[in-house]
Amino acid sequence: MHLLVCGGTGCRASASDSITESLKERLQEHNLQDEVQVVMTGCFGFCEKGPIVKVLPDNTFYTEVSPEDTREIVEEHLVKGRQVDRLLYQAPEGGRVKDSKHMDFYKKQIRIALRNCGFIDPESIDEYIARDGYFALGTALNEMEPRQVIDQIKESGLRGRGGGGFPAGLKWEFASKNEADQKYVVCNADEGDPGAFMDRSILEGDPHAVLEAMAICGYATGADKGLIYIRAEYPLAIKRLKIAIEQAREYGMLGESIFDSPFNFDIQLRYGAGAFVCGEETALIHSMEGERGEPTFKPPFPAESGYLGKPTNVNNVETYANVPVIINKGADWFSQIGTEKSTGTKVFALAGKVNNVGLIEVPMGTTLREVIFEIGGGIKGGKKFKAVQTGGPSGGCLTEEHLDTPIDFDNLLAVGSMMGSGGMIVLDEDDCMVSVAKFFLEFTVEESCGKCAPCRVGNKRMYELLERITQGKAEKKDLQRLNNMCHVIADTSLCGLGQTAPSPVLSTMKNFWNEYVAHVEDQRCPAGSCKDLMRYEIIPENCVGCTACARKCPVGAITGERKQVHEIDQDKCIKCGACLEACKFDAVTIK
């Protein structure tokens, strides 16, 4: 039997190391150490209920396991064969679920990029090889011309998973056609979107997949050096990459004359300081060159003049993770998954007000409804769905009417959002859409490199306008100004950061126009979330004049005689809500 313990960053933070240790000790006590293998794997995706321990072969899925639970798991489950009921996953509706095969969270998922995450020990090249690891590289080097490799990737329809969705095969072709004495392959692991952890999880759970793909790309494009640009805040991913690179060199999967062919390839790590704009490919290259991490105008594209002025192929972590599978299983197999123009799968970090927060991988073309209500298990606390934000700071908010839209690059663009790198934040009735737009703009303002004025100044102004709206200080014509600014910034910014920064504003204005109007004309926040627009009021019919609220109010804003109806002075009120809590007669309301 095997015990798989999740060793992703999320679960490790909550003790998966000590769970593993303690499981091993308990197994020794029962002399089961040879029969039961304990493996620390990458992320299972079900981060909401981590740490996870999965028992195989029966697929029992234990959630929120603590080191103290290991005795029971070993003594009950492994020795006596009885599941520990209290640790099984509790479905939002219905009872406990006995194994992962019966969990809605996993039913609609197809795992290609995450194929080995939560399945193998990422620190063991042997386990990777046991899962057909490095076969794609061997096949490419021994049986295919570089041209054929590029054709396979082109035919597969694989598009970049880092945000833009550019066809990967076409990009490789550009790099291969540009003649030079030196070329580079770069992996973009900068992952800066708020809340995103797709790339981190792949690197932590299956680092060899990315190394193998980069070597394949090197062979196809004619490069012998690879660089992985990774943010320094990902220590676990860095550690596992280093181990993987070491092992790959030992086995001759990196280095000289790989698979006894004339092909040489080696990979180095480069660390980013965590600026969002450094994820933009030209800024990333400058940062690796030791220059300031600022974007420059394209063309020239990196495929022409990239790192140190040499042809450079830049792809995202998840894009690379798909490559070995495409070579092994064929372009046809891959292109049958997904939709016609967006093939394969996409990994999303599902967050916000859904029951099952976590990392998921679904075929392109899956609808938002399936993701949110089936895999995600619906909205938390039985609240009403309001919107879903995709594409992070470059994307937009989609509503109820878009729920049946099949997710792919083009469909999301058509409805005013974008795929982005895979952030997906679910919002419910308590979320104010103006505030959501403001949140993303605050991020953009913070992360703008300041090189060009529309982005540096324009976004700041937009942010200020949004702030005024949420404070009820804006006028109707400000909405028109906001709209104009969106278009100017989008049209005149230098890089993608500035060009897409207005998207969260534009999409919320389009889909939730009434909410903007309510803030401006009635000084009212329909979701009841903008503090400045909240009014605590006393309902005269319910007030018995008990004085409880007046005594609790920290600023003395409530006046009234004993046994008389009380009143709140709106100028003094700081909206702390103390009166609402103090009142036993439901006489205080929020308006």
Add this chain to the structure above:
Amino acid sequence: MGKIKSLEDLKKKKQDLQKKVDLRERADQAEAYVQIKVGMATSGIASGAKEIYDFLVENLDKRNVEAVVTQAGDMGYSFAEPTIEVTKPGEEPVVFGYVTKEKADEIIEKYIKRGELVDGILPQNYRTIDEE
């Protein structure tokens, strides 16, 4: 460990390593393999279910039968312990009672490998484990 020089090398290496993840791959696609559940409630253990479990795991492997053997709790046949439930891909589950090592051997050779019927099948008037 030396370097891997060719696809042949890699294939050999993979074969040697396959065992490491075999069990995990089978669990992932359990439907495609012969699935055997061994009843291991207290009564099952007392009646020797653990030995049967070990016997099955060891012998299926030796005889190259690709199967997933799992432990199960009380299967509802406590009168006939040890019991095992065998599900061949695409077929209905069949439950055997009073399983001894000899019986287990017969089940592997006759029922699983050759598809012949074997004595000791319990009537399906009890729930199977999946219907709990």
